[in-house]
Amino acid sequence: MPAFGEDIFFATVTELNARLRAREFSARELAQAFYERLAKLGPNYNALALRLRERAIRHAGDVDNEFKRERFRSPLQGVPFAVKDLLTVAGHPTTWGARPYAGQVFDYDATVVKKLERSGAILVGKLAMVELAGGGGYRYAAASMTGPGLNPWDITRWSGGSSSGSGSAVAAGLVPYAIGSETSGSILTPAAYCGVTGLRPTYGLVSRAGAMALSWTMDKIGPMCRTAEDCGLVLQAISGKDNLDPASAGKSYYYVPQYAREFKHLRVGWAAVDVEEWADEPLRPVFRQAFETVREIGMSLREVVLPDLPYGMVTSTIISAEGSAVFEPLIASGKVDMLDDEKQIAGLKAGLEILAKDYLKAMRIRTRVQEEFRKLFLDVDVLLTPTRLNVATPVSEPLDAPRPERKPAPKSRGLRDLIPAGNLAGLPALSLPCGFVDGLPVAICLVGRPFTENTLLAIGREYQNRTDWHRRRPRV
Amino acid sequence: MKARLTRRKAAAALLTVPGMLAQAPTQAPASEREQLLTTARKQARSTSEKLAAYEIPMATEPAFQFRA
Numbered sequence: 001m002p003a004f005g006e007d008i009f010f011a012t013v014t015e016l017n018a019r020l021r022a023r024e025f026s027a028r029e030l031a032q033a034f035y036e037r038l039a040k041l042g043p044n045y046n047a048l049a050l051r052l053r054e055r056a057i058r059h060a061g062d063v064d065n066e067f068k069r070e071r072f073r074s075p076l077q078g079v080p081f082a083v084k085d086l087l088t089v090a091g092h093p094t095t096w097g098a099r100p101y102a103g104q105v106f107d108y109d110a111t112v113v114k115k116l117e118r119s120g121a122i123l124v125g126k127l128a129m130v131e132l133a134g135g136g137g138y139r140y141a142a143a144s145m146t147g148p149g150l151n152p153w154d155i156t157r158w159s160g161g162s163s164s165g166s167g168s169a170v171a172a173g174l175v176p177y178a179i180g181s182e183t184s185g186s187i188l189t190p191a192a193y194c195g196v197t198g199l200r201p202t203y204g205l206v207s208r209a210g211a212m213a214l215s216w217t218m219d220k221i222g223p224m225c226r227t228a229e230d231c232g233l234v235l236q237a238i239s240g241k242d243n244l245d246p247a248s249a250g251k252s253y254y255y256v257p258q259y260a261r262e263f264k265h266l267r268v269g270w271a272a273v274d275v276e277e278w279a280d281e282p283l284r285p286v287f288r289q290a291f292e293t294v295r296e297i298g299m300s301l302r303e304v305v306l307p308d309l310p311y312g313m314v315t316s317t318i319i320s321a322e323g324s325a326v327f328e329p330l331i332a333s334g335k336v337d338m339l340d341d342e343k344q345i346a347g348l349k350a351g352l353e354i355l356a357k358d359y360l361k362a363m364r365i366r367t368r369v370q371e372e373f374r375k376l377f378l379d380v381d382v383l384l385t386p387t388r389l390n391v392a393t394p395v396s397e398p399l400d401a402p403r404p405e406r407k408p409a410p411k412s413r414g415l416r417d418l419i420p421a422g423n424l425a426g427l428p429a430l431s432l433p434c435g436f437v438d439g440l441p442v443a444i445c446l447v448g449r450p451f452t453e454n455t456l457l458a459i460g461r462e463y464q465n466r467t468d469w470h471r472r473r474p475r476v
Numbered sequence: 477m478k479a480r481l482t483r484r485k486a487a488a489a490l491l492t493v494p495g496m497l498a499q500a501p502t503q504a505p506a507s508e509r510e511q512l513l514t515t516a517r518k519q520a521r522s523t524s525e526k527l528a529a530y531e532i533p534m535a536t537e538p539a540f541q542f543r544a
Contacts, residue, residue, distance in 0.1 A: 137516075217539070310530060313523050320520070342504045342512050350516035358524045363538030365530060370539065 004033040009173035010473050013079050013230040016176055020067065020078040027067065027078035027122060031060035034080040035124045038174040041476055042125070045155065045172060046147040047165035049085035050092055050126035056080065060122050075233045077120030083179040084166050085126040086133060086212035087113055087221075096212045097144045097162075098131035100335040110210025111245070112179055112221055112238045119237040127165030127178055131339055133186060134162045135214040135323030136347030137316070141395045143341030148395045151193060152474040153440050157392035160190030166224045167194035171441075172476045177225040177234055181211060183218045184315050184423040188445060191224055191431040192387035195441030197460065197470055198224045199231040202450045203426030204249030206235070207242030215322040216247065217363075218315075218423055227470055228430060228460030232257060235453060251451060257458035261381070263297050266455070269304035269380035271414030277406060278416050279389045286435035286442045287386050293434075294384060294444075297462050304380060305412050306421055307372040309365060315420035317354060317362040324351025343400070366424050373425045373449075382455065383447040385415040387431040391440035422447045430456040433469040441469075 002025050008016070020027055035053050042048030063078045087110040088094045095101050109117075117123060128146040130138060141148035141158040149164025151157040152172035159168040163180030167190025170178050180187045182200045191198025199222045206221045213219060223234035232255035239253035275287040295301055330336045331348055339345050376383075393399065422429055429447045436442060446456045464470050504512070 310526065313526055317523055317527065337503075337509075342509060343516075346509065346512035346516040349513055350520050353517065354520055355524065358520075358527055360538050361527045361530070361532070363540065364532050364536045365527070366539040367536050368532065 001029050001032065006173065006473065008033070009037060010226070011176065012226050013176055013233055014075060016079045017075045017077060021072065023067070027060040027063040028057060030078065031056045031080050031122045031124060034175060038082065038125050038169065041172060042169060042174055045150040045152055045159065045168040046144070047128050047149065047159070047168045047172070047174065048125060049095060049097070049128045049146060049165060052089065052092065052123055052125050056122050056124045059117060063120050063122065066120065074119040074237060076116065076237055078122065079176055080122045080124045081116060081177050081179070082125045082127050082166070082169055082175045083113060083123065084129050084163050084181055086129060086181055087126070087179065088210040089113055089123065089126065095145060096132055097129040097146065099145045099338045099340065100330060102145060106210070108210060111207040111242050113210065115238050121237070124175065127169050129164055130162035131341065131344065132323070132327065133181065133183060133212065133214045134344065135183070135319060135327070136344035136351065138341040139343040139398050139400050140341055141399065143344055145340060149190070150395060151392050151440070152476055153195065154392070156395055157440060158193065158395050160193035160392065162186040163190045163224065167191060167196060170194065170196040170224050170226065171474060173473065177223055177230055179221060179238070180224045181219060181221045182423065183215050183319055185419045187222050187224060188387050188419060188429060188431045192443035193392035193441065195433045195443070195469070195472065196224050197226060197228055197231055197433065198222065198431040199235060199453070199457070200429040201235060201239065201453060202249070202428045204247050205239045205251060205253060205451065205453070207240070207245040207248055209242055209244035213326050215319045217322065218319060227464055228432065228457045231430065231460070232453070232457045253453060255454070255457065257454050257461055260454045260458035263299050263459070263462065266299040266382060266459070267380045268294060268299045268301045268382050268384050269376065270301055270384045271303060271305055271412070273410050273412050273414040274385050274416060277410035278414060279386050282437045283386070283389070283391065283442050286437060287444065290434035290444045291384065293463060293466055294459070296466070297459065299459070301384070302380060304376060304383070304415070306415055306417055307376070308413070309369055309372065309421070311369065311417040311420040311424060314362045314365045314369070315424055317358055318366070320347065320351035321354040321359040324348050324354070328352060369421060369424045373427065377449045381448065382459065383415060383418060385418050385445050385447070387443040387445040389416070391437050391442060418445070418447060426450060428453050428456055430460050432460050432463055433472070434467070435469055436472070
């Protein structure tokens with residue numbers, strides 16, 4: 001077996017696939033190498049939920065036979081990947097990161113897993129997550145049966161949630177890409193904290209069949225990769241109509257950034273207050289530089305502000321009501337008390353008491369949110385904002401600790417609530433690493449109209465052609 | 477042969493185990509659990525009051541048939 005070095009473990013999907021096709025190494029050798037690395041280093045970051053050696057090696061052998069016959073399926077063929085442990089893999093535990101479900105086994109594969117394997121991708125394991133994707137609201141990073149997600153850039157910091165293992169595994173070169181999920185921030189946050197590229201697809205574009213439900217009207221599944229290009233290639237493989245998901249939009253996606261609108265015709269909405277007042281002070285120069293790079297791509301930037309709507313409250317009411325309904329049997333059985341995070345236990349129980357009028361009010365305001373975004377997107381094509389206003393938090397710090405008050409108070413809300421707002425409207429978003437502060441990654445986020453992933457990815461690709469933040473590697 | 481574990485060695489070992497850096501999952505006492513539940517309920521009530529104060533036209537329907 002060839003000796004695999006860091007150039008392989010941190011290579012992109014395209015690079016790995018090209019080397020596989022050139023027969024520099026076999027899919028089996030590559031799968032074995034990534035499997036061993038994931039098994040050995042994954043526990044250092046509490047990133048590993050399940051090893052899948054036999055399945056990986058068997059499937060990689062099949063792919064090698066295809067390569068021999070020059071049967072090329074897709075750019076993902078022979079490239080290893082891992083999935084968040086909320087997706088089913090037939091015959092293996094799917095724990096949802098939660099002790100009450102430690103022994104849970106399904107007899108079918110999630111649609112996303114099926115689609116990726118059909119593309120020739122090699123599943124090598126499942127990755128840790130915040131228990132139940134954090135639906136009840138959690139206080140500590142340790143809200144997971146595998147322990148707190150640790151950040152490969154600094155293991156005293158959190159990797160973000162709830163796709164914690166997906167973020168840290170990609171960042172540490174344990175897998176070339178991973179699948180995460182987002183209800184409100186669970187792809188974007190770990191992508192930003194871990195310095196990887198994360199794509200939250202439009203609601204309905206990727207099937208959730210076989211995924212744990214937290215909020216039927218807000219859950220989305222998406223890729224976490226090294227580059228925007230890789231996100232496009234993975235999205236192409238996992239998107240599309242699926243009768244097993246009632247929310248499936250019935251749309252396919254093809255990664256064709258070359259056919260996206262010319263940059264000079266794109267109008268980017270941003271808010272200076274996000275960078276100059278809301279962001280933590282040490283991050284501001286990084287964001288200024290990143291926004292300047294976006295401007296240099298040739299797009300016009302114009303100031304916008306999110307309409308004054310209670311995005312946070314609406315999001316929490318919807319997730320809480322739907323999440324507690326999903327887990328009602330768990331709560332009723334008393335097994336909810338086995339969860340690791342006390343605040344999450346309380347949140348799930350209290351969520352069962354949310355009144356119908358409150359849920360309906362939240363859903364009616366949500367309609368307004370969608371209308372307001374439609375208006376906003378008449379003036380701009382894309383929104384640009386810091387993904388997170390801070391770097392990864394210390395792993396032992398309570399996540400609900402109030403952020404230091406901004407003095408004087410910022411002049412406007414800017415785009416500060418774009419994570420809950422964008423999730424309420426089901427909009428696609430792309431997080432791109434844009435620098436470092438104190439050795440920790442910082443990221444910007446692009447948000448577009450529904451089903452404009454190619455526009456976001458075209459901008460992301462161009463941004464990454466001009467910068468090398470996504471190429472930086474932590475010392476593992 | 478068993479190695480002698482000094483307090484210093486134990487402390488050093490704990491610091492090198494990443495998972496130990498976080499809070500260990502220990503079950504909170506019943507009173508604390510009750511307190512957290514009370515806080516969560518209060519929070520939900522407060523949110524409910526704020527949402528109720530938010531005026532919205534009667535014709536605005538809930539996003540039931542949700543499509544992005």
